[in-house]
Amino acid sequence: MAASSRAQVLRLYRALLRESQRFSGYNYRTYAIRRIRDAFRENKSIKDSEKIEELVNKAKENLEIIHRQVTIGQMYATQKLVIENPGNT
Amino acid sequence: SRQQVADLIGADPREIIFTSGATESNNMAIKGVARFYKSRKKHIITTQTEHKCVLDSCRSLEAEGFQITYLPVQKNGLIDLKELEAAFQPDTSLVSVMAVNNEIGVKQPIRDIGEICRARQVFFHTDAAQAVGKIPLDVNDLKIDLMSISGHKIYGPKGVGAIYVRRRPRVRLEPLQSGGGQERGLRSGTVPTPLAVGLGAACEVAQEEMESLGAIAHLVSAACTSASLEPSYVLRAIGADEDLAHSSIRFGIGRFTTEEEIDYTVQKCIQHVKRLREMSPLWEMVQDGIDLKSIKWSQH
Numbered sequence: 001m002a003a004s005s006r007a008q009v010l011r012l013y014r015a016l017l018r019e020s021q022r023f024s025g026y027n028y029r030t031y032a033i034r035r036i037r038d039a040f041r042e043n044k045s046i047k048d049s050e051k052i053e054e055l056v057n058k059a060k061e062n063l064e065i066i067h068r069q070v071t072i073g074q075m076y077a078t079q080k081l082v083i084e085n086p087g088n089t
Numbered sequence: 090s091r092q093q094v095a096d097l098i099g100a101d102p103r104e105i106i107f108t109s110g111a112t113e114s115n116n117m118a119i120k121g122v123a124r125f126y127k128s129r130k131k132h133i134i135t136t137q138t139e140h141k142c143v144l145d146s147c148r149s150l151e152a153e154g155f156q157i158t159y160l161p162v163q164k165n166g167l168i169d170l171k172e173l174e175a176a177f178q179p180d181t182s183l184v185s186v187m188a189v190n191n192e193i194g195v196k197q198p199i200r201d202i203g204e205i206c207r208a209r210q211v212f213f214h215t216d217a218a219q220a221v222g223k224i225p226l227d228v229n230d231l232k233i234d235l236m237s238i239s240g241h242k243i244y245g246p247k248g249v250g251a252i253y254v255r256r257r258p259r260v261r262l263e264p265l266q267s268g269g270g271q272e273r274g275l276r277s278g279t280v281p282t283p284l285a286v287g288l289g290a291a292c293e294v295a296q297e298e299m300e301s302l303g304a305i306a307h308l309v310s311a312a313c314t315s316a317s318l319e320p321s322y323v324l325r326a327i328g329a330d331e332d333l334a335h336s337s338i339r340f341g342i343g344r345f346t347t348e349e350e351i352d353y354t355v356q357k358c359i360q361h362v363k364r365l366r367e368m369s370p371l372w373e374m375v376q377d378g379i380d381l382k383s384i385k386w387s388q389h
Binding site: 039083 | 301344345346347349350353
């Protein structure tokens with residue numbers, strides 16, 4: 001299998017962020033976005049292709065987890081938190 | 090799942106027993122060890138700031154004829170190691186000290202306690218519900234013999250936990266639950282597979298999060314204690330005045346807490362305190378320099 005290209009990694013990154021935006025739960029949404037950014041930033045200098053492959057696979061798994069949880073969350077959505085309403089703080 | 094839990098604390102998977110939660114694990118550890126060795130050992134040492142389930146387990150053992158020493162804590166919430174050493178008796182079977190307190194967040198000197206217990210060949214149990222996944226806990230490095238783990242405290246499912254029971258040197262305990270012999274005979278009952286899988290996954294995630302956090306200190310989030318009008322016994326133990334203990338509010342911060350939420354909560358707190366103070370005659374007195382403790386309240 002060909003090594004993951006920079007373009008592929010970036011596609012994954014964008015897909016993860018896009019999917020995370022769909023979380024109806026404030027805390028899950030903010031955590032996912034923050035965590036994705038931190039993880040990609042932390043690993044941006046990795047050169048070893050095996051390690052990159054491993055991380056890409058983990059990212060793909062996480063994308064599926066997020067997708068599942070977003071879907072379930074939307075089925076059982078609750079009210080917005082007070083902090084999500086504009087005009088607070 | 091067993092391996093995932095074991096990896097988080099540096100244990101062997103055979104040393105992990107699934108339970109219904111840290112409350113059951115604590116009950117198992119304290120009552121189980123005490124009762125197994127009761128023919129020769131009838132003394133247990135614990136602290137005044139332990140979780141209710143630990144204190145209650147100890148109290149029920151007292152009714153069975155055991156003797157318990159409840160070590161006091163200093164103003165900083167930590168036990169005095171000298172007092173711990175002095176508390177040992179020839180018939181002490183167990184020391185139980187929680188790793189991180191759920192109400193005030195202090196970390197007990199687990200490493201030192203482990204050394205002291207190992208030197209005296211007394212089993213050391215720690216309720217690590219609040220600590221697991223937040224601070225590194227290696228049962229061999231810290232000389233821990235029994236450890237209670239809570240599922241929902243590490244963002245796993247509610248209704249599941251685990252207890253670590255050392256095999257070398259072997260810790261024996263009398264099971265609380267009799268039955269089909271599951272979990273090495275120590276905890277009969279069908280293991281709830283979905284919950285165990287959830288706990289394992291939570292442990293794995295916790296390990297990854299801990300590694301990526303590095304040296305950042307984490308404020309622990311906690312929530313236990315039933316609704317009661319009594320002030321917190323933990324706050325009383327660290328010497329807080331009655332009125333302070335009665336009027337305290339606990340804010341929990343965890344993996345999913347955002348800066349915005351903290352800022353918002355702080356703002357609201359300030360706003361409401363100001364509002365309440367405007368209404369309070371006591372506040373007026375404080376501003377006039379009167380010491381509230383010197384007030385003689387008249388009877389009605």
